[in-house]
Amino acid sequence: MxxxxxxxxxxxxxxxxxxxxxxxxxxxxxxxxxxxxxxxxxxxxxxxxxxxxxxxxxxxxxxxxxxxxxxxxxxxxxxxxxxxxxxxxRGEAGEVRVAAFSTAVPALVVPAVRALRASRPGVSVRVREAEAGEAYDLLAAGEVDLALSLAAHAPTAVDPGFTRVPLLADPLDLALPPGHALASAPEVRLADLAAEAWIFGGSGPWSDITRTACEAAGFSPHQGHTAAGWTAILAMVEAGMGVALVPRMAAPRRDGVVLRELAADRPHRHVVAALRQGARDAPAPRTVLTALRTAATHLTTGQDARIEARED
Missing domain, CATH: 1.10.10.10 (Winged helix-like DNA-binding domain superfamily/Winged helix DNA-binding domain)
Structure with missing residues (x-):
């Protein structure tokens, strides 16, 4: 040749x-x-x-x-x-693989992808739904480029293997059946529900979040029913079988359920994104991370507007 x-x-x-x-x-x-x-x-x-x-x-x-x-x-x-x-x-081309927990996909990842299609059409995003632990295993193994998780289940900020970026603090609202005594109360505190039957998962992040929030308010929640999916949880709340904490980011609205913002002891779950330390300056992942942060800002702004509208 x-x-x-x-x-x-x-x-x-x-x-x-x-x-x-x-x-x-x-x-x-x-x-x-x-x-x-x-x-x-x-x-x-x-x-x-x-x-x-x-x-x-x-x-x-x-x-x-x-x-x-x-x-x-x-x-x-x-x-x-x-x-x-x-x-x-310039971060205008390339494929970025993102692992994210279930409620983060519609609330953050999908809006970010839509924005990128308009502003950076050369950047493609491949999404993989994964719980927190799995997401970071995938990230560490190089099978994804970005992982979205709850801060409590992410590597610590000093972990040398990852760069961790805060996205938002997602408030937890209280889900009550319409006839509940506190459904129309002027103010609701988590401690007011100490004697209630609570509905949450038997294990995993949401179980930990519910237990931690209630214990911070001074009581250990009695788990009346066990469920992990929002459809099942809210159906049981609507039927008067118990109460539940609901992440505002998930926005699982249901006509037969009253969602109340909690007062002084309002709990949050902190959502973070992470990249491998060696890839923190890679252009395409940084572009997607910027889009995710913008989506988080818009989501927080929209949540605040909905709260003000309810108060008015």
């Missing part, structure tokens, strides 16, 4: 455009003798004559024109590669 050298092909291509060795040398900031030497070397490598003398000038041979027909296609592809690489370094 012949040896193809981009630099020498560029010299031959410039000669076709400029017409003379002197003009080619000027365009490429070379000496005429260097241009002639490079073209002689290229002809020897390809095993065909590339130039023929015409008086004091040279002209391209048919073999040279054949070479250039293929070289043009090569240079066109290289120009596309240069453009794509430039877009990549």
């Amino acid at each position: 012949a040896e193809w050298e981009i630099r020498k092909l560029r010299i031959l291509r410039t000669l076709r455009e400029r017409g003379t060795v002197t003009a080619t040398a000027e365009a490429l900031h070379m000496t005429p003798s260097a241009v002639s030497q490079q073209l002689t070397n290229l002809a020897a490598q390809l095993g065909v004559p590339l130039l023929e003398a015409r008086g004091r000038r040279v002209r391209l041979t048919d073999a040279a024109r054949l070479v250039l027909r293929h070289a043009d296609a090569v240079f066109e592809q290289l120009e596309r590669a240069d453009a794509e690489m430039a877009a990549y370094t």
